[in-house]
Amino acid sequence: MTSTELTPADYPLSINRPELLHTPTGKALADITMDAVVSGEVTNEDLRVTPDTLVLQGRIAESVGRRQLGENCRRAAEMTAIPDDEVLAMYNALRPRASSAAQLEEIASRLENTFSAPTCAGLVREAAEVYAARNLLAEED
Amino acid sequence: MTAPGAVSTESVRTLSLREIGPAERGTKPDEVVIALSPAFGDPFTKTIVDVPHAEVIRQLLAGIEERGGSARVIKVYKTADLAAIAHFGAKISGSGIAVGVLSRGTTVLHQRDLARLSNLELFPQAPLLDAEVFRMIGANAAQYAQGQSPKPVPTRNDQMARPRWQAKAALLHLKEFDCIDHSRNAVEVEPVITKVD
Amino acid sequence: MTAVAPRSGASVQTSKRTEILEARPVNLDGFVEEWPEKGLVAMESDYDPQPSVRVEDGRIVELDGRTRDQFDFMDTFIADHAIDVDTCEDAMATPSVEIARMLVDPRTSRADVVALGRGLTPAKILDVVKLMNVVEIMMGIQKTRSRRTPANQAHSTSAKDNPIQVAADAAEAAVRGFAELETTLGVVRYAPLVAIGLQVGGQVGRGGVLTQCALEEATELDLGMRGITAYAETISIYGTESVFVDGDDTPWSKAFLASAYASRGIKMRFTSGTGSEVQMGNAEGRSMLYLEIRCILMAKGAGVQGLQNGSISCIGVPGAVPGGIRAVAAENLVASWMDLECASGNDQSFSHSAMRRTSRLLPQMLPGTDFVCSGYSGVPNKDNMFAGSNLDTEDYDDWNVIQRDMQVDGGLRHVREDVILQVRNKAARAMQALFAELDLPAITDEEVEAATYADSSDDYPDRDALADLEGARSVMDRGITGLDLVKILERTGFGDVAENYLNVLRQRVSGDLLQTAAVLTGDFVPLAAINDANDYAGPGTGYRLSGERWEELKKLRHVTSAENPEEEVV
Numbered sequence: 001m002t003s004t005e006l007t008p009a010d011y012p013l014s015i016n017r018p019e020l021l022h023t024p025t026g027k028a029l030a031d032i033t034m035d036a037v038v039s040g041e042v043t044n045e046d047l048r049v050t051p052d053t054l055v056l057q058g059r060i061a062e063s064v065g066r067r068q069l070g071e072n073c074r075r076a077a078e079m080t081a082i083p084d085d086e087v088l089a090m091y092n093a094l095r096p097r098a099s100s101a102a103q104l105e106e107i108a109s110r111l112e113n114t115f116s117a118p119t120c121a122g123l124v125r126e127a128a129e130v131y132a133a134r135n136l137l138a139e140e141d
Numbered sequence: 142m143t144a145p146g147a148v149s150t151e152s153v154r155t156l157s158l159r160e161i162g163p164a165e166r167g168t169k170p171d172e173v174v175i176a177l178s179p180a181f182g183d184p185f186t187k188t189i190v191d192v193p194h195a196e197v198i199r200q201l202l203a204g205i206e207e208r209g210g211s212a213r214v215i216k217v218y219k220t221a222d223l224a225a226i227a228h229f230g231a232k233i234s235g236s237g238i239a240v241g242v243l244s245r246g247t248t249v250l251h252q253r254d255l256a257r258l259s260n261l262e263l264f265p266q267a268p269l270l271d272a273e274v275f276r277m278i279g280a281n282a283a284q285y286a287q288g289q290s291p292k293p294v295p296t297r298n299d300q301m302a303r304p305r306w307q308a309k310a311a312l313l314h315l316k317e318f319d320c321i322d323h324s325r326n327a328v329e330v331e332p333v334i335t336k337v338d
Numbered sequence: 339m340t341a342v343a344p345r346s347g348a349s350v351q352t353s354k355r356t357e358i359l360e361a362r363p364v365n366l367d368g369f370v371e372e373w374p375e376k377g378l379v380a381m382e383s384d385y386d387p388q389p390s391v392r393v394e395d396g397r398i399v400e401l402d403g404r405t406r407d408q409f410d411f412m413d414t415f416i417a418d419h420a421i422d423v424d425t426c427e428d429a430m431a432t433p434s435v436e437i438a439r440m441l442v443d444p445r446t447s448r449a450d451v452v453a454l455g456r457g458l459t460p461a462k463i464l465d466v467v468k469l470m471n472v473v474e475i476m477m478g479i480q481k482t483r484s485r486r487t488p489a490n491q492a493h494s495t496s497a498k499d500n501p502i503q504v505a506a507d508a509a510e511a512a513v514r515g516f517a518e519l520e521t522t523l524g525v526v527r528y529a530p531l532v533a534i535g536l537q538v539g540g541q542v543g544r545g546g547v548l549t550q551c552a553l554e555e556a557t558e559l560d561l562g563m564r565g566i567t568a569y570a571e572t573i574s575i576y577g578t579e580s581v582f583v584d585g586d587d588t589p590w591s592k593a594f595l596a597s598a599y600a601s602r603g604i605k606m607r608f609t610s611g612t613g614s615e616v617q618m619g620n621a622e623g624r625s626m627l628y629l630e631i632r633c634i635l636m637a638k639g640a641g642v643q644g645l646q647n648g649s650i651s652c653i654g655v656p657g658a659v660p661g662g663i664r665a666v667a668a669e670n671l672v673a674s675w676m677d678l679e680c681a682s683g684n685d686q687s688f689s690h691s692a693m694r695r696t697s698r699l700l701p702q703m704l705p706g707t708d709f710v711c712s713g714y715s716g717v718p719n720k721d722n723m724f725a726g727s728n729l730d731t732e733d734y735d736d737w738n739v740i741q742r743d744m745q746v747d748g749g750l751r752h753v754r755e756d757v758i759l760q761v762r763n764k765a766a767r768a769m770q771a772l773f774a775e776l777d778l779p780a781i782t783d784e785e786v787e788a789a790t791y792a793d794s795s796d797d798y799p800d801r802d803a804l805a806d807l808e809g810a811r812s813v814m815d816r817g818i819t820g821l822d823l824v825k826i827l828e829r830t831g832f833g834d835v836a837e838n839y840l841n842v843l844r845q846r847v848s849g850d851l852l853q854t855a856a857v858l859t860g861d862f863v864p865l866a867a868i869n870d871a872n873d874y875a876g877p878g879t880g881y882r883l884s885g886e887r888w889e890e891l892k893k894l895r896h897v898t899s900a901e902n903p904e905e906e907v908v
Contacts, residue, residue, distance in 0.1 A: 008871075012864040014848035021848050032844050034837060037824055044819045047565060049603030049849045057849040064868055065453065066677060066854065068419065072593075072641025073852065076600035084563060087598045088556050094591035096583045120597065126418070127590035134411050134579065136588065221619075300687045300719050300726030301366070307654025308370045308378075311617045315376045318619050 006059045013056065020056060024048050024080075051077035071119070078117035094127055096136045103138070104128035156195035157333045158182045164215040164327035167235035173205050173282040174239040175214045176230030177330075178221055179320040181244045188246030189267045189309055192275075198332045200272045201240060204279020210286050212279075214332050218325035221317045224258055227251035229327065236286035240278060245313040246270045250282055261285060262293050268306045269297040363690035370658045377621025377629070380612070380656055380665035381468060385623045389462035391430045393423055402461040410579040412632050415589035419639030422456040429457025438469040441478040441675065444876025448481050452677050460631040463675075467627070467668045472701060475667045480705035481874045482674040484867035485855035486881050488706030489517040490749030491681060492716035494536055495723035498795045499528035501806075502766050502781055503721070505539030506789035507731075509765035510758050511716035512543025514734065515750040517857040518681075520571065520713050522552040522723050529553055530813040531778070531806060533566045534823065537842075538772065538835065539765040545838030546858035548605065548851070552724075555595065562604040565820025565843050569605035569851070571646055571681070571712070575636055576610065577629025580620040593640035603846030605856060607644035607679060608637045612665055613655030626656055627665045631672055638676045643854045645673045646712045648683020648702070651725070657688060657698070667701035674707070679855035679867070681712035687719065687726030695728050696740075703740070703748050706881060708855045710748050718794045731793070741891050747883045752893045754908070763790040764835075771830035772823060778809035 010017045018029045023046040036042040058073030079087060090107055093099045099107070104124055111121040131137045158177070167174065175198070187193045198214065205212045215233070217226045227241025227249045237253035238261075246267035249260045262281065264270055277294045284291040352360070359365070374383040392400035398417035399406045409417065422429075437454060440446040455463070470478065492511040496503040508519050521536045523529050533551040540547040551561055552572040561567045575592055576582040582589070592608065599606035610633035612626035621629060630647065637645045649656050649666050656662030666683065673680040682702040689695050702710050714737075715727035722730065729737065738752045766789035770781040779802055788798045820843050827836035841862045845851050851858070856866035874880030883891065897907040 008868050011853065011866065011868040012848065012850040014845065014850050015863060018848075023847050029844065029847055032840070032847065034824075034828060034833075034840060037821060037840060038828060042821070044565065044821050047821065047843050047846050049601070049846055053847070053849045054600065054852075057852050060868065061853060064871075065449075065456075067422075068638055068641035069643055069854065070641070072597055072600055073849075075594075075597035075641075076852075079597055079601035082601075084559075087601070088559065091555070091591060091595050091598060094588065094594050095586050096588055096591075120594070123590060123594060127588065130411050130414055130590070131588070136411075136583065300722070301690055303651075303654040303687055303725065304657065304689050305366055305368045305654075307368065307617070307652065308658030309368050311613075311619075311655050312370050312373065312378065314619050315373065315378065315616070 004056065006056060006063060008060065008064055011060050013053070021053055022050060024050050049080065051080045054080065075119045075123065078111075078115065078120050081115045081117070094124065096131070097138050100138045101128055101132055104131070153337050154193055154195035154199065155335050155337055156182050156186070156193070156198060157335070158214070158216060158330035159333055161329045161331055164233060164329045166233045167213055169211055169235040171283075171286045172211045172213055172235040173279075173286045174230040174234035175201055175212055176226045176239050176241045177214065177216045178223070178226055178243045178317055179216070179218050179322065180317045181216065181242060184320070185244040185313075185316075188244070188270065189306055189313060190246070190271075192246060192271060194244070195334045196272055197242060197246070197275050199334055200275035201242075201279035201282075202332075204276040204281075205283040208280045208283035208287070210283030214330050215327050216330050217327045218322040219327070221314070221321055223247055223249055224251070224260070227260070228257045234286075238282055238286040240282050243267070244317050245310055248275070248278055250278065250285065252285065264294070264296070266297065266299070266302055267310065268302045269299060363692070364694055366690040367694070368654065368658050372659050374625070375623055377616040377624050377626065378659065379625045380659050380661045381464065381625050381627035381668060382661065383625040383628070386464060386625050386628045387461045389430060389459055389465050391421070391426050391459050393427055396423055398423060398426065402459050411588060412577065412579055412582070412636060415639055416460065416632065416635045420635040421459065425453075425457035426459070427457075429454050430459065430462055434462065434465040435469055437466045438474070441466070441470070441481065441671070442474045444481070444874070447875060448872060451482065452675065455675050455677070460628060460635055463631050463672055464625075464628050467671060470668070472664045472667055475664065475671050476701050476705040478671045479667070479674055479701070479707060480880070481872070482671065483705070483707050483872055484674060484677060484679055485708050485857075485865065486870045486872045487865060488747050488749055488881065489709050489857055490515065490711055491518040491520060491709040491713035492516040492711075493521065493685070493713045493722055493724055493727060494519050494539070494716045495521050495523075495721060496532070496717065496795050497524065497721045497723070498798070498800070499524050499532055499803075500795055500798055500801060501528070501531040501535035502769050502785050502789050503717070503792065503795055503798055504532050505535035505542075505765040505769045506762040506792065507717050508536045508539030508549070509543035509761040512540045512547040513753050513757060513761045516714070516716065517547065517749065518569070518709060518713070519547055519549045519716070520552060521549070524723055525803070525807070526553065526557075527807050528810055529557060529561065530566065530810045530818075533561050534772065534813070535769060537566060537568075537820070537839065538768050538823065538827070541835050541838040541842065542765040542768055543761050544860055545841060546860055546862050548842070548858060559598065559602070562599070563602050564818070565846070566823075568842055568845075570599055571607050571609060573606065573608045574610065575608050575633050576614055577632040578615050578620050578622045578624070580622065581615045581618050584618060584620070589636050589640065596640050596642040600852055603849055603852070605851040606642060607646055607681060608640070608642050609646040609650060610634070610637070611647050611650040611652055611683065612662075612669055613649050613652030617652050617655050627668055630669045634669070634673050634676050634678065638678060642678075643852060643856075644679025644681065644708070646681040646683070647673050648712070650683055651686055653683070653686045653688050663698050663701070670702060670707060677854065679708045681709035682707040684711040684728045685713050685724065686728060688728045699728060704744065704746055706747065721795050735895055738891070738894055742894060745883050745888070747881070747887065747891065751890050752895060759790055766790065768827060768832045768835055771832065772826055775826045775830060776813065776818065778813070779805040
């Protein structure tokens with residue numbers, strides 16, 4: 001899947017390339033039916049995007065020249081592994097003067113090592129560098 | 142809705158703020174501090190809807206007095222941030238209660254123990270604040286200072302305040318910023334209101 | 339309604355004509371002189387920087403007159419994320435007048451002018467659009483807007499946070515043609531019930547409408563992840579470092595948040611607009627448009643698919659200075675040119691004058707934008723909890739007539755009364771069924787009846803707000819999701835609404851709505867700036883109002899029949 005060539009003609013994937021899509025629990029898009037919902041076969045867990053799908057959407061964006069949107073999709077693909085609460089906690093930690101350099105580095109390491117999220121870790125390290133230069137780090141205790 | 146700014150023009154009151162000394166911590170347990178912004182009274186003389194600053198002070202003091210409170214007035218020079226002005230006032234208020242007022246009329250009721258960006262009551266739409274509202278704010282301040290829990294002053298809303306006043310508010314805000322004096326400490330002032338016929 | 343009476347004249351005698359002019363609504367609007375040193379100027383200021391760029395070792399080391407050691411965080415983020423290092427030196431060497439002509443000239447393709455734009459700095463972009471008058475700006479928007487088919491967005495809110503009202507007005511807005519619906523609250527704790535009303539009402543009116551609830555980040559994301567809302571928009575960004583920090587964010591925190599939304603399959607756009615920085619007292623001596631262009635490039639750099647701009651809640655500031663509404667049109671142009679979805683404002687009370695409200699609208703409505711209004715008040719302005727919009731429900735017929743007069747698609751249509759009553763009634767009944775099944779405070783038949791025929795929140799019986807708030811809390815505590823609502827709708831006789839809702843939820847699996855300017859058609863086909871890319875290339879090309887859609891827009895409330903002039907067309 002990761003090597004699938006995509007062009008703008010593949011969009012929308014839900015209509016043109018449904019065979020490439022699956023839910024986080026491995027169901028096909030066509031399995032999400034009202035009957036399956038009513039019987040409880042399909043749960044809220046199924047209605048989430050997978051990292052594979054985000055990578056595909058990122059490639060489509062890049063195929064029409066949207067480099068940054070593609071990159072955002074790649075960061076998002078990495079973030080699917082991070083629990084909701086922790087995503088919000090990391091966002092709050094990136095607010096101005098909310099974290100020390102060490103705290104930001106700890107988040108970057110966790111992104112890299114626990115969640116295999118190197119692109120996100122890169123964004124956090126970059127922030128740490130800019131915050132240091134612009135006096136936007138928290139005072140060290 | 143009453144029209145703010147429709148203040149009687151038959152006799153005009155002017156305000157001068159006579160400096161008494163540095164703004165220091167008060168001791169009266171029920172006092173309210175009225176904390177004014179850098180341009181209040183001088184160089185500005187009226188709010189965004191032409192309520193004279195003299196009238197603002199007169200009504201606040203009257204509201205405080207009619208609820209049996211006492212007041213001190215201070216002027217802050219180091220910031221034009223309403224929350225910071227009011228919070229400073231609250232910290233030196235004997236009761237811990239302060240009313241912060243910007244030149245354009247925006248007003249907040251603050252308490253010493255609250256976070257700076259929090260407040261007891263906020264009146265963000267300066268164009269809707271008239272003499273009557275300032276009197277009610279004063280009355281509520283006095284009640285908070287006496288440890289009571291007054292009913293908040295009813296807030297007014299006007300969809301069309303933005304097109305009329307937003308830019309003038311920005312202009313007044315910029316001018317007020319220009320009056321900030323980082324080297325000057327807050328002072329206690331005696332408001333002298335003179336009636337001119 | 340207004341805050342003050344018209345300005346009273348002095349004692350000097352005035353002419354009767356002057357008295358009439360003084361009484362005109364436009365004289366209730368505020369106008370101020372420019373103050374460029376402080377940034378109180380629309381787009382032409384001697385205090386804006388001159389364009390420049392320098393690249394060393396594959397990195398931008400100079401941007402608009404500042405070297406990297408002088409960069410603030412906006413400069414750094416824009417230099418490192420927004421601007422194409424490979425092309426910027428060539429792009430910057432192109433004369434501004436050439437680029438401005440490319441934006442207007444139909445023989446230059448959108449792709450070419452967008453590609454060139456990827457290498458430009460904020461000051462250069464400003465230099466280009468400063469050369470353009472408002473008609474040329476509209477030409478540019480017509481060509482550069484990302485989606486081919488224009489659309490529109492509505493607000494559906496209630497002064498009493500009444501979820502039944504929000505549902506009924508959402509249903510009406512959806513059937514009238516809005517592609518997106520947005521709500522917010524007076525009392526924030528009401529959010530779950532009102533967001534449910536918006537979603538259910540929307541799906542009753544027209545399957546595939548996308549909904550959002552403007553709240554603080556955590557709650558907004560939570561409602562999105564539960565599938566109660568479908569997208570997010572109120573993610574604010576600012577053009578100076580100081581104001582950005584006052585807003586308790588940075589470009590990096592916002593970029594992280596953008597990825598967080600995408601990681602949950604939820605469509606999202608940022609919000610910015612001219613005037614916010616000077617309004618907050620920290621424009622750092624730059625013009626409003628210069629700072630807005632920095633916001634647009636920041637949004638592009640973050641990889642967010644779109645931006646809501648067009649001054650938005652600060653419209654009173656550019657609206658009061660000379661050339662301000664031209665600058666607002668220019669910011670929409672730049673967002674479109676930078677290849678972002680543009681939800682183009684027209685969403686806040688702007689003027690006392692109906693004539694001026696219309697003229698402010700035309701630069702977006704005539705060329706078409708991704709969302710002409712962001713949004714149009716789908717409730718009377720007194721019920722609008724976004725503090726009122728430039729257009730509201732009273733303007734529906736005027737809007738439809740302007741579309742027909744100009745043969746322009748503003749995203750709406752006239753809908754027969756019986757259809758409107760039917761969807762309003764059905765939305766209220768669907769809410770009644772949902773509330774009953776979820777053990778929420780009952781919705782009475784009287785309320786359903788009121789919702790069917792109501793105009794404003796005054797026309798509804800009062801609800802027990804405390805009981806509703808308790809119910810709202812329990813919806814969150816019980817972890818109710820969109821799928822739970824689908825199941826209830828299915829088993830209570832609203833199978834078609836349930837299908838529509840489920841179809842919206844399925845989109846999260848495909849991620850199709852994450853692409854630029856994506857909306858859903860009534861057949862649940864995602865329409866984005868990929869499969870519906872704007873192909874305008876001059877007269878006779880691009881989106882043309884024709885065929886079935888044009889026939890639809892010819893209908894108004896009252897049109898005399900040609901066949902039988904004694905009757906009106908139904």
